[in-house]
Amino acid sequence: MTGQSVEDLVLGHVLDGKRRGGGGGGSDRLGTSGQRRTRGLLRNASAPRSWQSVVKRIAGGSARTPQELKRLLDYVAREEGVQSTWCNLAGYERDFDPAKTKSVAEGWSSSWRGAPKRGHTDHIVLSFPRGTDVEQAQTIARDWGQEVFGSGDYGDVWRYVAALHKDTDHVHAHFVVEKHGIEQGRFLSICRYSELNFDVMRELHAEISQEHGLNIVATSRLSRGLIENAAHDAGMRAAHASGASTPPAPPPLSDAERTRRLEAMQEFARDYDALGQIAAIAAGPAGETGTAKSFLTRLSEALGASADALRQGLPQMPDLSLRDEGDAAARIEAARAEMIAAAAEAWDSIRAMKPSAERVDLERSFAEQARTSLPLAPENILLAEHARAASHDDDPYFHPTLATLARLEHGTADGLSLDAGLRATLAHVREEIGERLGAIFALREDDLTSAGTSVAEMVARFSGAERSEGQITAWASQEDPAAKVLWLEAERDLVRAVSTALETVEFPPDLSEAMARDQLLTSDRHLKLSDVPALEAIVDRVYDVLSREDLDRVLHGDLAPLAEQVRDPALRAAVAHELKNEADLGLDDSVGPWADLARSQQRAADLGQRERITERDHGLEL
Numbered sequence: 001m002t003g004q005s006v007e008d009l010v011l012g013h014v015l016d017g018k019r020r021g022g023g024g025g026g027s028d029r030l031g032t033s034g035q036r037r038t039r040g041l042l043r044n045a046s047a048p049r050s051w052q053s054v055v056k057r058i059a060g061g062s063a064r065t066p067q068e069l070k071r072l073l074d075y076v077a078r079e080e081g082v083q084s085t086w087c088n089l090a091g092y093e094r095d096f097d098p099a100k101t102k103s104v105a106e107g108w109s110s111s112w113r114g115a116p117k118r119g120h121t122d123h124i125v126l127s128f129p130r131g132t133d134v135e136q137a138q139t140i141a142r143d144w145g146q147e148v149f150g151s152g153d154y155g156d157v158w159r160y161v162a163a164l165h166k167d168t169d170h171v172h173a174h175f176v177v178e179k180h181g182i183e184q185g186r187f188l189s190i191c192r193y194s195e196l197n198f199d200v201m202r203e204l205h206a207e208i209s210q211e212h213g214l215n216i217v218a219t220s221r222l223s224r225g226l227i228e229n230a231a232h233d234a235g236m237r238a239a240h241a242s243g244a245s246t247p248p249a250p251p252p253l254s255d256a257e258r259t260r261r262l263e264a265m266q267e268f269a270r271d272y273d274a275l276g277q278i279a280a281i282a283a284g285p286a287g288e289t290g291t292a293k294s295f296l297t298r299l300s301e302a303l304g305a306s307a308d309a310l311r312q313g314l315p316q317m318p319d320l321s322l323r324d325e326g327d328a329a330a331r332i333e334a335a336r337a338e339m340i341a342a343a344a345e346a347w348d349s350i351r352a353m354k355p356s357a358e359r360v361d362l363e364r365s366f367a368e369q370a371r372t373s374l375p376l377a378p379e380n381i382l383l384a385e386h387a388r389a390a391s392h393d394d395d396p397y398f399h400p401t402l403a404t405l406a407r408l409e410h411g412t413a414d415g416l417s418l419d420a421g422l423r424a425t426l427a428h429v430r431e432e433i434g435e436r437l438g439a440i441f442a443l444r445e446d447d448l449t450s451a452g453t454s455v456a457e458m459v460a461r462f463s464g465a466e467r468s469e470g471q472i473t474a475w476a477s478q479e480d481p482a483a484k485v486l487w488l489e490a491e492r493d494l495v496r497a498v499s500t501a502l503e504t505v506e507f508p509p510d511l512s513e514a515m516a517r518d519q520l521l522t523s524d525r526h527l528k529l530s531d532v533p534a535l536e537a538i539v540d541r542v543y544d545v546l547s548r549e550d551l552d553r554v555l556h557g558d559l560a561p562l563a564e565q566v567r568d569p570a571l572r573a574a575v576a577h578e579l580k581n582e583a584d585l586g587l588d589d590s591v592g593p594w595a596d597l598a599r600s601q602q603r604a605a606d607l608g609q610r611e612r613i614t615e616r617d618h619g620l621e622l
Helices: 006-014 033-046 066-076 098-109 134-150 198-211 233-242 255-283 295-311 320-325 328-351 357-376 381-387 400-409 420-442 445-450 455-463 469-476 481-503 509-522 533-545 548-555 569-582 592-606
Strands: 054-057 082-087 121-127 160-165 172-178
Touching: 033 198, 033 255, 033 295, 033 320, 033 328, 054 198, 066 098, 066 121, 066 160, 066 172, 082 134, 121 134, 134 160, 134 172, 134 198, 255 295, 255 328, 255 357, 295 320, 295 328, 328 357, 328 381, 357 381, 357 455, 357 469, 381 469, 400 420, 400 455, 400 481, 400 509, 400 533, 420 445, 420 455, 420 481, 420 509, 445 455, 509 533, 509 569, 509 592, 533 569, 548 569, 569 592
Parallel strands: none
Antiparallel strands: 054 121, 082 160, 121 172, 160 172
């Protein structure tokens, strides 16, 4: 015996396909916990003074007997002050006849077993801001009740009787919910750690209200920079009844609890900062038009101001002007969707171009934009693939010398700046290498054409500092499996030819030093010094140039003979170290200490504090 009437059973069977039962897993409306948190913080900063969602369980509102349940249903469905009543007695929503409270009480209680501590029903109240239109509130309340208790998204479907009351300053809806699930038989438990809790119910109230044009938010007090507890309802009512001009003092906090809340506010401050950066990305370069700032630019500034306030333990600083310009979360989502569509269109256009060096340059620019835009759409596969640089093991086009020259030319080398003379030398060397590579690739031009590329494009592919995973994937894709096999063989031959050609290039000493310094600073700290190509080239040159006597002085700790050969002090120490290693002195041969030495030297130079350098045998002190 289920306790349902024949009418409910028949209608439930007929309408079963129209029910929204989801079978658990949470509501699609709210998304992931991260999306929920983001949406709440955006609304905090852009919808100040919004009404906070109020969803409460009425103390003593649980029924343990049919008589208690009937009295509760009679109260909820009473005629005075009631706008409407409805129910989902068979899992679907329909109007409720208040005259049937007795039959409902008897039907529900017929399946009750045991004596739950909080009874067999829950009495939940959903409140609305003062002045809310009753029709709007009814629409929201009906949608909310079915989403929470009737959708099946939170473990089961629970029956309820609901009514919208308009007899107070605040329109509010009552829900009397039968705790025994009608699909899975799960007992309704609304608590902090259960799938359905008051945070979820409040967030659903806010989300559904926003969908229906009512500005309600559901965020924690700490996320708004409010560290004190709110005053108890009883105290507020007593103060109101007595005509007091000031609200009652909030309950006191212990020192430990205040510290914990301040730490939580710092976490929210970091979130506001991150969202501010995302809003700035979404605003793009057109964030300001003349003197008028765009919504997203102002949102970014409001988020930054909120972060600053929370870091100081103060209430957030929202922008009052943003409230009337739409839902910030929706605006961010729209900008995100627009950006994703534009990125996909741009990448398709780039790949549709004829093979050329320009196409490779545009692919590199796309990767830079992907790295900038990824925070706005971290789950987008296209952006993620292009934001990640391919590892050297997975990048057949990587060559340390070419990567170094590219970084130097584009000014991305760590801590290095080239004077005009060295830039001219670099440009000349790059041009010479480009000609050599072009001559190599011209010998396999037919293979390049069949693989969908060209001589100029191949030179550009090899000449970059790095390539994205998206680029490598696009270049490796071939519709014809046979053509792909042939291309892979040709590609391996070309890679070997490039390495051979670069071994014969002579680099001027000043450029060699710049290259060695860059490779020291960008190599893995555990890599051996002997595996840094530019540094080894300097070591070989010095070994050939120094006399036996000068070489012996260096091996015994006197680096003066190296001064004319290696101008950079950090490199000089590293070269001396490698010369000692070649003399089998058994010294540590990892890059890390020498990279640290180069960085500390650069910091000293940047601060204008470079003084006489003390070069010790181990080379670790400037």
